Amino acid sequence: MSLPNVAVPTAEASAAALSPQQRLQALAAPAQRRLRMAALCVCAAGALLVPQAAAIAWAVQGVFAEAAAPALAPLGLLLICALLRAALGWLGRWLADDAVETIRLQLRRQILRRLFARGPLWLRQQRSGAVAELMGTHADALEGYYGGFWLARMEVMIVPLLLLLAVFAVDRVVGVILLLTMPLIPLFMMLVGWGAEAASRRQLQALTRMGGHFADRLRGLGLIRLYGRAAAELAGVHAAAEELRLRSLKVLRIAFLSSAVMEFFASLSVAMIALYLGLSYLGMLNLRGALPSLGVGVFCLLLAPEFYAPLRRLATHYHDRAAALAAVGEIETALAVPDGKPGTGNGEAEQDGGHAGPTDVHYQPSASVQASHVFLRPHGAGRDVLADLSFSLAPGQWLALAGPSGCGKSTLLEALAGWLPCRSGRLALPAAERIGYAPQRPYLFHGSLADNLRLARPDASWQQLRDAAAAAQVLAFAERLPQGLDTVIGERGFGLSGGEARRVALARLFLRDPALLLLDEPTAFLDPLTEAALLAALNDFAQGRTLVIATHSEAAMRMAGQVLWLPEGRCSAPPPRPETGA
Known part of the structure; x- marks a missing residue:
């Protein structure tokens, strides 16, 4: 039975010439609206941190500084903010997961169309296990990018700015500390990202080799036993698995290094703010002329860790970006048509x-x-x-x-x-x-x-x-x-x-x-x-x-x-x- 003579669609043929980053952006087109709505939910949940911190500071100021009875208004505001943030977080996660599934299915359809376009004669010469990895592991690598890194990047662009404005409104010194320490983190992430993408690409290549090697050996198991090559092939599978383990550990080391440095700078910044407020309350430091109230200090200390939280999440998912770029690059390399010409469905032109x-x-x-x-x-x-x-x-x-x-x-x-x-x-x-x-x-x-x-x-x-x-x-x-x-x-x-x-x-x-x-x-x-x-x-x-x-x-x-x-x-x-x- 003959396969249909499928030509690569014009849009896909032009997409093959895009860079991996542009390819990721093009893949998001079918789910762009859901991704934006998910990002809006995440940013709205982050913006609610301001009234939530204000409610806690209001209650602390009234109880400990003014010796008043606990008021219901700040507690009610705190409860409303917590419920809204939980609802927005669930809705944003649901929209993001739905968008990721759409993008993943779209990518697999594109891979399948391009495989058909290359033709059965080309497919005969490929390792079926390696081709299967394109549809499986490589496509799954996009989940962390769209469901994690993309949302964290949108959150970093909006939420820290809102928190910074809120802090500046009550204490300019704390705002300056946050403003001066923030650029250190993206700079380090950019330096780590170069190594992370290369390590992720090597890890995906090792995974593809292992998948193809293992699948081929499973299909030829009878022949392997017939010729007494079981021990040698087992050693080959072990070597491929060991290579994959080393590549994976290297990617994890880079991810842990990025997160550790991120936590170090964030903790150092929060410690600087706590030191400034503590010395101010002890009367040993006066940078603004008037002593900040207890409520202002609590408000700033509550928002300081949340100011760095989106950056920490971005650092956590930064290796997902590297993995997605490597996966898209590997897919394009594996399915690239010689001389940039689209396939005809008849194999090589x-x-x-x-x-x-x-x-x-x-x-x-x-x-x-x-x-x-x-x-x-x-x-x-x-x-x-x-x-x-x-x-x-x-x-x-x-x-x-x-x-x-x-x-x-x-x-x-x-x-x-x-x-x-x-x-x-x-x-x-x-x-x-x-x-x-x-x-x-x-x-x-x-x-x-x-x-x-x-x-x-x-x-x-x-x-x-x-x-x-x-x-x-x-x-x-x-x-x-x-x-x-x-x-x-x-x-x-x-x-x-x-x-x-x-x-x-x-x-x-x-x-x-x-x-x-x-x-x-x-x-x-x-x-x-x-x-x-x-x-x-x-x-x-x-x-x-x-x-x-x-x-x-x-x-x-x-x-x-x-x-x-x-x-x-x-x-x-x-x-x-x-x-x-x-």
């Missing part, structure tokens, strides 16, 4: 060795196929396997591709499926959604046989599934399984033979109901009786459809009616049926 000429792929409404002076080279190969190939098929016409192994049969089918671009020449094909391709090594997912069939047509009824399975001779072996078509198979068709997996792929193709059928060795590894039954079913299904079948079977060649011999491109009649003796 240029093969090794350069172009022999311009490629012209034309999609047409009919089910005909025309190839004119086509040059084809498999991805990563050093030479062309097919050169100057020309042939044409009218709608409903059948063609068998024959020749020795390695002559280019599968390569030509991949080009006809839209997976592989030609280096030169012209191809005219039906639209991608009208093409059905059953490759030589079909991919079957973990799940039931019925689930794998429904991949081609999710809305198919149970009877349609059984009809397709019967036509492709799947029921011949499925009825012997414990649960028939509901029997669960492993990833990549584990539990089925190669011939059985091909029959499942062929049944999936029957459900797709394409106008152009591309089949790669559908009868390989089948006994003569099963092959004859399968070809008979294929003969019935392919009536009125265009069929191209790569095969070594003479019976399949005779069914097609004409044979294109590769690599020379000679077309001839199929071999005659062998005579049987009486």
Whole structure:
């Protein structure tokens, strides 16, 4: 079954040229309103610190300085502020979490579209574990940025300024102390940030390597045990895990260092304010001419730690910013299209060795196929396997591709499926959604046989599934399984033979109901009786459809009616049926 020919959307192609910081800003666009509302809730909760501290200072001044009975007004104000701050904090967290989930899903959709755009041939050469890390760990790294750092940055821009104005209104000396100590913290955070981003990038790279290494070893566990490599591979997994541990500890050291220095400067500033107020009350220091009241001193001491709290939160989440920048950079690097050109859905637009000429792929409404002076080279190969190939098929016409192994049969089918671009020449094909391709090594997912069939047509009824399975001779072996078509198979068709997996792929193709059928060795590894039954079913299904079948079977060649011999491109009649003796 062929994948859709997906082109990278224009917006995503232009986004690929953005810096990581600009990319983070672009990703926030779908959830920008919720993020702003969350930031507004956080800042409003921070602004309520002023009346809350004033209520406490009011009560302390009345009870301890004026020896009055506790008043209900400051206590009521304190209760209202506490409840409002709790409600705003919950609402802000809910909005931020909802926005983060939207952004994360949007990023995963973009990654998936770009993976489809790179094409199946490119994906074959990637480590599936490393690609999975892009969708998992790398996408999850954005949670701390939008849900933590972004909100803390907005809070730092507004809340400390409001608190500073409130403190200046009651005591200019305390305000000056806060104003002079504040710049030290962002300066240090900027210096730490350079190292944090580099360490986070190295940690993500180590995580990607470990994920890919571990996933590949899990898939090849049987082969590893067969060749007695279990101990060596276990040592390799241990080495990858140890590298990841060291990288993670380095990131944590930087994060703890940033937080420790932040706490040091904040504590030093609060201590300076407490020392100034204490010496003023003892009559040992007078910087403003009039002794500050007890309520003013309490108000300032309550707001001083809160003045640095947003900065402390920003420092705590600063490594989240570094991790997000590193994750976005790694995603762009892994999915970057060579020469800045968008993907075409057919893999690389240029093969090794350069172009022999311009490629012209034309999609047409009919089910005909025309190839004119086509040059084809498999991805990563050093030479062309097919050169100057020309042939044409009218709608409903059948063609068998024959020749020795390695002559280019599968390569030509991949080009006809839209997976592989030609280096030169012209191809005219039906639209991608009208093409059905059953490759030589079909991919079957973990799940039931019925689930794998429904991949081609999710809305198919149970009877349609059984009809397709019967036509492709799947029921011949499925009825012997414990649960028939509901029997669960492993990833990549584990539990089925190669011939059985091909029959499942062929049944999936029957459900797709394409106008152009591309089949790669559908009868390989089948006994003569099963092959004859399968070809008979294929003969019935392919009536009125265009069929191209790569095969070594003479019976399949005779069914097609004409044979294109590769690599020379000679077309001839199929071999005659062998005579049987009486």
